Amino acid sequence: MTSIGTGYDLSNSVFSPDGRNFQVEYAVKAVENGGTAIGIRCKDGVVLGLEKLVSSKLLKKDANKRISTVDRNMGVVYSGLQPDGKHFVSRARDEASSWRSTYKAPIPVSSLANRMGSYVQAYTLYNSVRPFGITAIIGGYDAETELSVDGAVGSGPKSGSGGKTKGAKEGGPYLYMIEPSGTYWGYYGAASGKGRQAAKSELEKLKLDPKDGECISLEEGVKEAARIIYVAHEDNKDKDFELELTWVSSVAGPTKGRHEEVPKALREEAEKLAKKSMEGDEDDEEEEKMEE
Amino acid sequence: MNHLPQAWGRPRDDIYGAYDHSYLPQTHANTHPTTHTQSPVVTGTSVLGLKFKDGVVLAADNLASYGSLARFTDVKRLKPFNRKAVVGFGGDVSDMQYLDRLLNSLDVQENYSGAATTEEDDGEAPAATADGEGGEDKHKAILDAKNLHTYLSKVLYKRRSDFNPLWNAILVAGLTTPPPPAPSTSTSSPKDTTTSKPTGPAPSRKPIPYLAYADLLGTTYSSPTLATGFGAHLAVPIMRRAVPDEAAAAKLSREEAVEIVKKCMKVLFYRDARSMNEYSLCVIDGKGVDLQENIKLEGESWAFAEGIKGYGTQTV
Amino acid sequence: MAAFTSYVSSAGQPSYSFPQQQSAPSHASRAPIQHSFYPYTDNGGSTLGISGDNFTIIAGDTRSTSGYNINTRYEPKLFRIGGEGSEHKGSKIVLSVVGFAADGHALKERLDTVVKMYRYQHGKEMSVNACAQRLSHILYNKRFFPYYVQAILGGVDEEGRGALYSYDPVGSYEREFCRAAGAGASLIMPFLDNQVNLKNQYEPAAPQGLEKPQLVPQPLQRAATEELVRDAFTSAVERHIEVGDGLQMMIITKDGIEEVFSPLKMD
Numbered sequence: 082m083t084s085i086g087t088g089y090d091l092s093n094s095v096f097s098p099d100g101r102n103f104q105v106e107y108a109v110k111a112v113e114n115g116g117t118a119i120g121i122r123c124k125d126g127v128v129l130g131l132e133k134l135v136s137s138k139l140l141k142k143d144a145n146k147r148i149s150t151v152d153r154n155m156g157v158v159y160s161g162l163q164p165d166g167k168h169f170v171s172r173a174r175d176e177a178s179s180w181r182s183t184y185k186a187p188i189p190v191s192s193l194a195n196r197m198g199s200y201v202q203a204y205t206l207y208n209s210v211r212p213f214g215i216t217a218i219i220g221g222y223d224a225e226t227e228l229s230v231d232g233a234v235g236s237g238p239k240s241g242s243g244g245k246t247k248g249a250k251e252g253g254p255y256l257y258m259i260e261p262s263g264t265y266w267g268y269y270g271a272a273s274g275k276g277r278q279a280a281k282s283e284l285e286k287l288k289l290d291p292k293d294g295e296c297i298s299l300e301e302g303v304k305e306a307a308r309i310i311y312v313a314h315e316d317n318k319d320k321d322f323e324l325e326l327t328w329v330s331s332v333a334g335p336t337k338g339r340h341e342e343v344p345k346a347l348r349e350e351a352e353k354l355a356k357k358s359m360e361g362d363e364d365d366e367e368e369e370k371m372e373e
Numbered sequence: 374m375n376h377l378p379q380a381w382g383r384p385r386d387d388i389y390g391a392y393d394h395s396y397l398p399q400t401h402a403n404t405h406p407t408t409h410t411q412s413p414v415v416t417g418t419s420v421l422g423l424k425f426k427d428g429v430v431l432a433a434d435n436l437a438s439y440g441s442l443a444r445f446t447d448v449k450r451l452k453p454f455n456r457k458a459v460v461g462f463g464g465d466v467s468d469m470q471y472l473d474r475l476l477n478s479l480d481v482q483e484n485y486s487g488a489a490t491t492e493e494d495d496g497e498a499p500a501a502t503a504d505g506e507g508g509e510d511k512h513k514a515i516l517d518a519k520n521l522h523t524y525l526s527k528v529l530y531k532r533r534s535d536f537n538p539l540w541n542a543i544l545v546a547g548l549t550t551p552p553p554p555a556p557s558t559s560t561s562s563p564k565d566t567t568t569s570k571p572t573g574p575a576p577s578r579k580p581i582p583y584l585a586y587a588d589l590l591g592t593t594y595s596s597p598t599l600a601t602g603f604g605a606h607l608a609v610p611i612m613r614r615a616v617p618d619e620a621a622a623a624k625l626s627r628e629e630a631v632e633i634v635k636k637c638m639k640v641l642f643y644r645d646a647r648s649m650n651e652y653s654l655c656v657i658d659g660k661g662v663d664l665q666e667n668i669k670l671e672g673e674s675w676a677f678a679e680g681i682k683g684y685g686t687q688t689v
Numbered sequence: 690m691a692a693f694t695s696y697v698s699s700a701g702q703p704s705y706s707f708p709q710q711q712s713a714p715s716h717a718s719r720a721p722i723q724h725s726f727y728p729y730t731d732n733g734g735s736t737l738g739i740s741g742d743n744f745t746i747i748a749g750d751t752r753s754t755s756g757y758n759i760n761t762r763y764e765p766k767l768f769r770i771g772g773e774g775s776e777h778k779g780s781k782i783v784l785s786v787v788g789f790a791a792d793g794h795a796l797k798e799r800l801d802t803v804v805k806m807y808r809y810q811h812g813k814e815m816s817v818n819a820c821a822q823r824l825s826h827i828l829y830n831k832r833f834f835p836y837y838v839q840a841i842l843g844g845v846d847e848e849g850r851g852a853l854y855s856y857d858p859v860g861s862y863e864r865e866f867c868r869a870a871g872a873g874a875s876l877i878m879p880f881l882d883n884q885v886n887l888k889n890q891y892e893p894a895a896p897q898g899l900e901k902p903q904l905v906p907q908p909l910q911r912a913a914t915e916e917l918v919r920d921a922f923t924s925a926v927e928r929h930i931e932v933g934d935g936l937q938m939m940i941i942t943k944d945g946i947e948e949v950f951s952p953l954k955m956d
Binding site: 591 | 725726728729730732753755758760761762763764775776789790791794795834
């Protein structure tokens with residue numbers, strides 16, 4: 082940050098002589114202070130998790146949900162400035178709805194990521210605005226089954242021209258992360274916010290790439306997500322937090338293709354296991370100390 | 374610099390001047406007066422609805438007619454809204470599709486506020502109050518059949534008031550939770566023993582069957598037996614014979630109700646020239662929505678037609 | 690000769706005594722398109738209101754019709770206005786509407802909102818006469834696309850007397866002692882004139898001739914009035930196909946609204 086104070090960081094959309102856009106980098110800093118958010122793309126769905134830091138004891142428990150639904154089959158979780166995140170979600174919902182009115186079908190996760198990436202990037206181009214102070218993780222499930230066209234009647238030809246190709250399969254679980262610069266990539270596992278480094282190293286240990294053999298199941302994913310959020314919280318222990326977990330599966334799966342909260346029973350079990358594993362770690366550490 | 378995102382990427386008016394619309398092809402200019410539906414084009418015929426003990430039966434055939442031409446024979450006119458309500462559409466099919474999309478986007482938006490999406494999360498389930506907070510699930514309530522009917526009838530009334538009607542007659546069926554019992558001072562008359570309101574069983578907080586009608590004029594009404602279009606002439610008398618009032622509907626079993634509706638669908642197929650022998654039938658009760666979309670008319674026989682002479686009353 | 694010239698319009702084109710056949714509309718013409726959509730219908734039924742010394746009764750049958758069809762046997766035409774919440778707790782004003790039911794519902798919702806807003810803004814209940822005038826304004830404001838309804842508004846006024854107001858579809862209104870509206874109005878109104886306002890009733894002992902003294906209307910008793918309403922409707926049901934099924938009565942006193950339902954013939 083040697084260029085700070087040279088004036089090139091005062092305005093958005095202005096490059097410094099060494100080719101950096103400082104406003105965007107400062108936005109990344111804003112994200113780094115936010116609670117950890119993660120997403121895991123599992124074999125049969127996507128899990129989103131959030132370490133929701135409790136900013137006041139006066140806030141009602143389990144109220145003020147932070148992970149949002151876009152359309153029916155996608156979820157968005159973000160770290161950083163909450164109002165920016167709310168606006169991001171609102172725009173994502175508008176994009177999804179306008180896609181529906183154009184194509185009479187739900188927007189694919191990849192297209193939403195593309196649209197939102199462009200939108201976020203536009204906020205780095207003008208000096209009348211500032212970049213988004215969030216990193217957003219979008220997780221969703223593009224339906225594999227044949228989807229009816231919105232408002233359509235009838236089932237269409239059964240064979241021949243306009244008929245269905247038998248055994249054709251598309252769709253599946255998808256996960257994307259969009260940064261303040263507008264950069265977005267598809268991920269097997271994504272993390273942002275304060276505890277992202279710890280979370281990322283935990284995510285790397287998981288079997289998430291289908292090419293490496295069996296990928297973890299959605300239910301394992303839920304438990305891992307809970308554990309990773311607890312691990313990521315370790316460096317921030319003085320602050321209280323609530324664990325927020327959502328998931329989305331295929332139409333045949335537990336959420337019937339919808340993005341929704343992880344049911345209470347499963348969330349509590351995952352949280353219990355997460356706490357247990359943390360205690361186990363502490364024991365290990367203590368044991369190690371004893372050995373010393 | 375314009376800070377409004379919608380201005381980004383457009384030539385600046387202060388430099389290039391406002392966009393000159395005269396360069397657009399004439400078809401884009403507003404040379405014609407706006408036109409509204411004067412009459413329906415592709416139409417669906419009757420929708421039937423019948424209340425029973427713990428739910429409602431709804432039926433409509435799968436035909437969409439273009440005048441007297443049986444144009445589309447695979448048109449599903451019963452549209453489930455969520456797991457609590459179903460809408461049956463008669464009248465213009467394109468307007469039905471518009472309303473279906475409207476309801477679809479409404480359902481998507483409903484879910485954004487954290488509305489329950491699975492059966493387990495439903496406010497009706499007793500397990501939902503495990504933490505002792507009854508109000509916990511209140512915000513999760515989703516639109517029930519009554520809410521949906523109110524919404525749709527207002528859409529229809531607004532459009533008729535704009536002289537741009539949605540050319541439909543619809544039935545909304547499902548369950549609704551009745552309002553809490555009203556204070557006795559203002560509604561009942563203890564001295565009058567003949568008092569009886571035909572509005573169904575005594576008010577309780579248990580969801581009760583709901584069936585209501587709305588049409589292109591915004592007209593609305595509710596009854597244990599309802600039918601749109603030709604069904605109002607042919608099916609309603611048959612259904613009313615079995616279910617004259619709410620009390621009779623409260624005694625009717627699901628099987629009996631389905632049987633009556635199936636009988637009415639048969640009469641309609643025999644007598645309504647814009648009908649077909651394949652139809653959708655839907656039963657909505659406490660367990661959810663059971664929709665069958667390709668029912669074939671059973672025991673079809675035109676033998677009775679042999680005996681009909683003249684307009685039907687003629688005997689020789 | 691003048692008779693012939695009158696068939697020729699000033700523009701010099703011939704006109705006919707029968708409607709001219711219109712040429713097919715061409716797209717080039719900018720003439721506004723004639724709408725064939727008619728936005729009204731008649732849902733039949735009848736309502737009536739009678740006001741007494743310390744009460745008002747508003748009544749209506751519960752049949753809804755379209756043409757010769759009975760839509761339903763229970764669709765109330767009486768609505769509580771104001772009060773608390775959607776249940777209208779504590780309300781003391783009743784609106785009855787007969788004619789085009791969809792307009793009736795829209796009108797009732799608007800008036801109800803107005804009366805509720807009045808209480809939120811002024812911290813007191815709206816009086817019936819204020820409500821009555823407001824209703825007139827609502828109707829008059831839409832006079833170029835009217836609410837196709839005959840409305841009757843009932844309540845108790847600030848002196849505790851029964852108050853009854855009747856309206857035409859464009860907002861002309863007056864306070865009356867009794868009024869019948871809707872399909873059976875022409876059957877019920879003369880009966881009410883005779884029985885409530887004692888029209889054509891004379892002192893029995895008086896000598897025949899022009900000097901016969903007319904009977905003077907006396908304040909009505911509630912029980913007798915209820916019977917009068919029942920009689921009016923049972924008679925109307927016999928003579929009008931759009932009236933029947935059920936009779937809904939609301940009796941408004943200083944203590945609130947009492948609702949009574951009694952069956953009518955369903956044929």
